Amino acid sequence: MTRWIIAILLAVSLHGPADAQSRMPPAQWANEQLPDPAQEAEAKDLMESLRCLVCQGQSIADSDAEMAQDMRALVRRRIAEGEEPEEIRNWLVERYGRWITYDPPIDGVTWPLWLLPILLLGGGIWLARGRFRSSKRGS
CATH class of the missing domain: 1.10.8.640 (Cytochrome C biogenesis protein)
Structure with a gap:
């Protein structure tokens, strides 16, 4: 009896996602x-x-x-x-x-999203510039 209940519950639970899509035609x-x-x-x-x-x-x-x-x-x-x-x-x-x-x-909440890439790019250029200068001095 328990096996039948488990089988029925399993079948019902697996059937749910199949019905998740609407049968209505697209708008x-x-x-x-x-x-x-x-x-x-x-x-x-x-x-x-x-x-x-x-x-x-x-x-x-x-x-x-x-x-x-x-x-x-x-x-x-x-x-x-x-x-x-x-x-x-x-x-x-x-x-x-x-x-x-x-x-x-761009507003008070999203300005960091716009400003951060510019700051990171500027920082990367500044670091690369310093690296290139120090490698030229070492040569």
Whole structure:
């Protein structure tokens, strides 16, 4: 009897991930380009600058996740309605946080992210310059 209970529990627990994907069809514009090439170019540029909330390492333009499909549809729909890409980006940042964009704005929280690489590069150049000077003196 115990074996049957374990087998049933195991079968039910393994069946869960298979049902994690929705059976709903993708939203309109999720995988279709806009008819206007200029609007599609704006949408594509924006989608490539937004991080997928599921994949985290991919943009919504590259991700196959359902959330990314929904976000692509949202971006295309709003651009088709005449909304500016920056307005859409601001709305998404407001809703999901700065993390959603690959290009965070410079402000009080993110300035170290922008300044640190410059400081590290400057420090590396300063160290290399000192090394080259000391090796020339030693020759």
